[in-house]
Amino acid sequence: MAVIAPSRRIRRTPFTEGVEAAGVKGYTVYNHMLLPTVFESIEADYHHLKSAVQVWDVAVERQIELRGPDAARLMQMLTPRDLRGMMPGQCYYVPIVDETGGMLNDPVALKLAEDRWWISIADSDLLFWVKGLAYGYRLDVLVDEPDVSPLAVQGPLAEELVARVFGDAVRAIKFFRFGWFDFDGTSMAVARSGYSKQGGFEIYVDGTQNGMPLWHALFEAGKDLDVRAGCPNLIERIEGGLLSYGNDMTRENTPHECGLGRFCSTQTAIGCVGRDALLRVAKEGPTQQIRALAIAGDLPPCDRPWPLIAKNKRVGQVTSAALSPQFKTNVAIGMVKMTHWDEGTQIAVQTPDGMRDVTVHENFWI
Amino acid sequence: MAVIAPSRRIRRTPFTEGVEAAGVKGYTVYNHMLLPTVFESIEADYHHLKSAVQVWDVAVERQIELRGPDAARLMQMLTPRDLRGMMPGQCYYVPIVDETGGMLNDPVALKLAEDRWWISIADSDLLFWVKGLAYGYRLDVLVDEPDVSPLAVQGPLAEELVARVFGDAVRAIKFFRFGWFDFDGTSMAVARSGYSKQGGFEIYVDGTQNGMPLWHALFEAGKDLDVRAGCPNLIERIEGGLLSYGNDMTRENTPHECGLGRFCSTQTAIGCVGRDALLRVAKEGPTQQIRALAIAGDLPPCDRPWPLIAKNKRVGQVTSAALSPQFKTNVAIGMVKMTHWDEGTQIAVQTPDGMRDVTVHENFWI
Structure with missing residues (x-):
């Protein structure tokens, strides 16, 4: 290192x-x-x-602060999660997607007041997206990093x-x-x-x-x-299945692929960017999804996607992995194609140190 | 480390x-x-x-590719530099600013064709800003990272x-x-x-x-x-005065403060974001500006802004510094207030290892 x-x-x-x-x-x-x-x-x-x-x-x-008459409108534009029932004093985990439904960030939003919000961001300059939208739509809102x-x-x-x-x-x-x-x-x-x-x-x-x-x-x-x-x-x-933006999901992925479909109320989240694309995804379902993976044997640090292999074909990738002292196995997070995402499916992963056996799980350890 | x-x-x-x-x-x-x-x-x-x-x-x-009928319009929206004379096969250094004239990135743009551009970016997710603008203005353009x-x-x-x-x-x-x-x-x-x-x-x-x-x-x-x-x-x-986005300039700074006023044709770059703010800046001139600084004595690595001090008042900050074997001094880049930015001005810098003497220069070493 x-x-x-x-x-x-x-x-x-x-x-x-x-x-x-x-x-x-x-x-x-x-x-x-x-x-x-x-x-x-x-x-x-x-x-x-x-x-x-x-x-x-x-x-x-980092926080992105939205403040002003259009703050709530902008916040709802940013996420497919329906924010209508959210009260001041609540935190919501909110997938943020682009116009194609690709994940841009997975922050926690805090509603400070009807016209004041903080977005507590994962690793991407989401401020640039929020400012670009506010400018393009001429919204009456201040957007800044406090x-x-x-x-x-x-x-x-x-x-x-x-x-x-x-x-x-x-x-x-x-x-x-x-x-x-x-x-x-x-x-x-x-x-x-x-x-x-x-x-x-x-x-x-x-x-x-x-x-x-x-x-x-x-x-x-x-x-x-x-x-x-x-x-x-x-x-x-x-172990707990806490995803990491940039590791386990990127702009390539929809929230549904990330197992975050339950945070997408695309029918009711009127005005959100990416709604058209996500309505389609919600209807058809994703073709790959995040899974908990148990990997046997010794592993190097996971510093790049490791291909998941079944019958010599690529069926997904591992993006986070570590040895769990409590569960006596390597615990891992990966994206797995629907052909191999059922509980208990046996596949393999190609690491820089060689092939390892993998068991697919539908639930994380904790 | x-x-x-x-x-x-x-x-x-x-x-x-x-x-x-x-x-x-x-x-x-x-x-x-x-x-x-x-x-x-x-x-x-x-x-x-x-x-x-x-x-x-x-x-x-990383490259941001703009492709489509509105690619040239979007490219001119992004920068106060006048792109009308730019031919395919040319590279332009283009400051990119937000609506207040604050620097978002300082990339090099490559014009591949009238309807196809690459933006070769410095360290910020400029893609998010470009996508936000393209979406907000409903431009007919594809924006992606190839x-x-x-x-x-x-x-x-x-x-x-x-x-x-x-x-x-x-x-x-x-x-x-x-x-x-x-x-x-x-x-x-x-x-x-x-x-x-x-x-x-x-x-x-x-x-x-x-x-x-x-x-x-x-x-x-x-x-x-x-x-x-x-x-x-x-x-x-x-030594060569090559600025680093995130080190020597941030969203806090206008291009004029960064000595990049010559790349801002705010009178003629019609349609660029931040034009109103930069017209004001161009008229009044910046109140602080990037300078070459020679610093005496031993220095630790510059991992945070070091305050520049004159008569117990803060008059700027150093953001990059290193010992130059050729020029036998510490060469540095900093932002200096107009009261102290003239050639030869003697001030001091407060480093984590103590105060050091500083000579302000109007030109870099090479």
């Missing part, structure tokens, strides 16, 4: 100082910003995440830790809801959400200057909880 | 195999893809670039090497022009251009499968020229 060259173009976050002090060992780059990938080891981080509590620098989840950086607190002890810093009222926050809580005189959105299946919160830290004080406050409050710096964990997120 | 974690989301290029075999020591991530930053050492690479010839994997310069990956040949011996592989006709290609040349039965655009001041070519390699055969052909043909794998060189590009 090569080192990553320092430059201003790869942005530091409000928490990078804390991440470095905690001994980060690897980074990836996500939305032109540093995202930690490992502290002690991916396996040690995994065990700790499942048993205690971690603080994650996920400032790379100085807001999410900090996640994840793991079984997350609620206890967040309650110690923000007060017991956070315990009442329901899944994919958020409330406003004070830290050091600044009001911040605190949501019960996060890129793990261990439970926890995401704090939308308003103002770079508030980053390290909050970081320190969490570590100070959580000493007896064995709080540690962590990051999205490759093993845990594959 | 931390290692970069492997994932499919950080795309390999058609040349990564060759880059690895050549002993790459560092990468950055650019347009969701691996870009080498150092082979032997930045200084050794620098000396070799200035004396021989290097082959650079710059596949990260399987085209530039490979640069740079250095004083570049012409000799490219002529050996593509024939002597390449010697007639003028600066920022391109022609079509055959390699192994595939026609490829070969332009006299590149991100160095040492001269050379960029080959727009059509088809991933043609990448490594061309790579090998160049190394085979250039053995006696001491051809080596290289990459954009931090020292050389700062």
